[in-house]
Amino acid sequence: MQDNVTDRIIKELPKPVVGLIQTAGRAAAKSGAAIYMVGGIVRDLLLGRQSKDIDIMVEGDALDIARSMSVILANKPIVHKRFGTATFKLNDYRVDLATCRSEIYDAPGSLPKVKPGTIEQDLFRRDFTVNAMAIRISQKRFGELIDLYGGRQDLENKLIRILHEKSFIDDATRIMRSVRYEQRLDFKLESKTARLLRRDLDMLDTISGDRLRHEVILWLSETQPAKILKRAARLGVLSKLHPALSWDPRLAKAFRDANRMSIDFPPVQLYLALLVYNLDKRQLGEFLERLNIKGGELDEVARQTVSLKIDQESLDYSPLQPSEIYQKLQCYKTAAIQANCLCTPSRDVRINLKLYLDKLRFVRTRLNGRELKAMGVLPGKKMGIILDRLLTARLDGEVKTKADEQRLALQLLRDL
Numbered sequence: 001m002q003d004n005v006t007d008r009i010i011k012e013l014p015k016p017v018v019g020l021i022q023t024a025g026r027a028a029a030k031s032g033a034a035i036y037m038v039g040g041i042v043r044d045l046l047l048g049r050q051s052k053d054i055d056i057m058v059e060g061d062a063l064d065i066a067r068s069m070s071v072i073l074a075n076k077p078i079v080h081k082r083f084g085t086a087t088f089k090l091n092d093y094r095v096d097l098a099t100c101r102s103e104i105y106d107a108p109g110s111l112p113k114v115k116p117g118t119i120e121q122d123l124f125r126r127d128f129t130v131n132a133m134a135i136r137i138s139q140k141r142f143g144e145l146i147d148l149y150g151g152r153q154d155l156e157n158k159l160i161r162i163l164h165e166k167s168f169i170d171d172a173t174r175i176m177r178s179v180r181y182e183q184r185l186d187f188k189l190e191s192k193t194a195r196l197l198r199r200d201l202d203m204l205d206t207i208s209g210d211r212l213r214h215e216v217i218l219w220l221s222e223t224q225p226a227k228i229l230k231r232a233a234r235l236g237v238l239s240k241l242h243p244a245l246s247w248d249p250r251l252a253k254a255f256r257d258a259n260r261m262s263i264d265f266p267p268v269q270l271y272l273a274l275l276v277y278n279l280d281k282r283q284l285g286e287f288l289e290r291l292n293i294k295g296g297e298l299d300e301v302a303r304q305t306v307s308l309k310i311d312q313e314s315l316d317y318s319p320l321q322p323s324e325i326y327q328k329l330q331c332y333k334t335a336a337i338q339a340n341c342l343c344t345p346s347r348d349v350r351i352n353l354k355l356y357l358d359k360l361r362f363v364r365t366r367l368n369g370r371e372l373k374a375m376g377v378l379p380g381k382k383m384g385i386i387l388d389r390l391l392t393a394r395l396d397g398e399v400k401t402k403a404d405e406q407r408l409a410l411q412l413l414r415d416l
C-alpha cells in the first residue's frame with residue numbers, strides 16, 4: 001500500500017494552498033518541530049473529495065510557526081492566543097494551525113482536559129479511524145502518511161470505526177458525528193462500533209444543549225439531511241434528542257420536495273421546521289430547551305411552524321380572498337410557511353400557502369409613501385391605513401394600474 005501521498009496533495013489542492021503547506025513545513029523545520037496535516041483533510045484527500053478546511057498540527061509551538069509563515073507569505077493569520085491557534089485564509093481555503101495535544105476525559109460529556117502532546121497522542125484522541133490519520137508536511141518527509149489505526153483500510157472498506165471501546169462514553173457527540181459521516185460518505189458503521197453506539201445512546205444525556213445543537217445544525221447542513229435523519233431515527237439517536245421526534249415516509253417526502261423548492265433563506269431553517277412539524281407545542285418547547293435554541297431565527301421558525309400548523313384550520317377554505325391569506329400569513333417566517341405547505345394533509349391549505357409563497361408575499365403597491373405625501377397625505381396613522389387598503393385592493397385585483405391606486409387613494413383621503 002502506498003504510504004507517500006504527495007501526488008494526492010498536488011492533484012487535489014490548488015498550487016497556492018500547496019505552497020502554503022510547504023511553507024509551513026519549512027517554517028517548522030527551522031524551529032525543529034514536526035508538523036502534519038490531520039483529520040478530515042487527510043480523509044478527503046485519500047477519497048479524492050474536495051475539502052476546503054485544512055488542519056495542521058505541530059509538535060511544538062503552533063503560533064511560532066504561524067508567525068514565521070506570516071512573514072514569508074505576507075499573509076496575516078487570525079490568531080487565538082487563548083487556544084494557541086492560528087488561521088490562514090487563502091482564496092476560499094482555510095488553514096488552521098494548532099499544537100498537537102493529548103486529552104483526558106474527567107467525566108462523560110464534559111470537555112476534556114488538554115495538554116501539549118505528540119502526534120500519536122493527538123491522533124488517539126480523535127473520533128474515527130478515517131479521521132485519525134496524518135500526513136507529514138515537514139520539508140524532508142513531505143507526504144508521508146501516518147495511519148496508526150487502519151484508517152486507510154477502513155476508507156477502502158467504507159467503514160466508520162471508533163478507536164476504542166470508551167469513545168462514545170468520552171464524547172457522545174461522536175454518536176451524531178458517526179451517522180453524519182456514514183451517510184455523507186455512503187459508508188457503514190463497523191459492526192462493533194454500531195453495537196457500542198446502541199449501548200452508549202444514553203450518553204447523549206451527558207451532552208450540553210449547545211453541543212447537541214451544533215451537531216443537529218451540522219446534520220441539517222449536509223447535502224442530504226434526510227438520509228442522516230432516517231438513519232438516526234433507526235439507530236434510536238433521534239428519539240434521544242426528543243422522544244416525539246420520528247421519521248416516517250411523509251416526512252421523507254417533505255424533505256425530497258424541499259430539495260426541489262427554491263428557497264431564499266438558509267435551508268437549515270426549513271429542514272429544522274420540517275423536523276419539528278409533527279411536535280405539539282409542549283414537545284417543541286422541550287426540544288428547543290434541550291438544544292438551547294432560544295431567541296434566534298431557528299427558535300422563531302420552529303415555533304411559528306408549529307403555531308401555523310395548529311392554526312391551519314383558518315386557511316382550510318377555498319376560495320379565500322388573497323388579502324385574507326396575506327393577512328393570516330404576513331407575520332410568519334417564510335420557512336415556517338414552506339414547512340407547512342410541504343407537510344399539510346389538506347389540499348386547500350396547501351393551495352393557499354402556495355399562493356402566498358409564490359405570489360402574494362411579493363405583491364407591492366405601485367404608490368409609495370413619498371408619492372402619497374405629494375398627493376397631500378400626511379405621514380402617520382392615516383397614511384398607514386391608506387397603504388394597507390391599497391395593498392388589499394391590489395392583492396384582490398381591485399386595482400390594476402397606478403392611476404387606479406391614485407383614484408382609490410384620493411377617495412380614501414376624502415372618506416377617512
Ligand code: CTP
Pocket residue numbers: 038039040041053055125126127128131132171173174177
Ligand atoms: N474530532 C474528533 N472528535 C470530535 C470532533 C472532532 O475526534 N468530537 C476530530 C476529528 O479527527 C476530525 C477533526 O477533529 O476530523 C476536525 O473536526 P471537524 O472539523 O468537526 O471534522 P472534519 O473531519 O474536518 O469534518 P467535516 O468534513 O465535517 O468538516
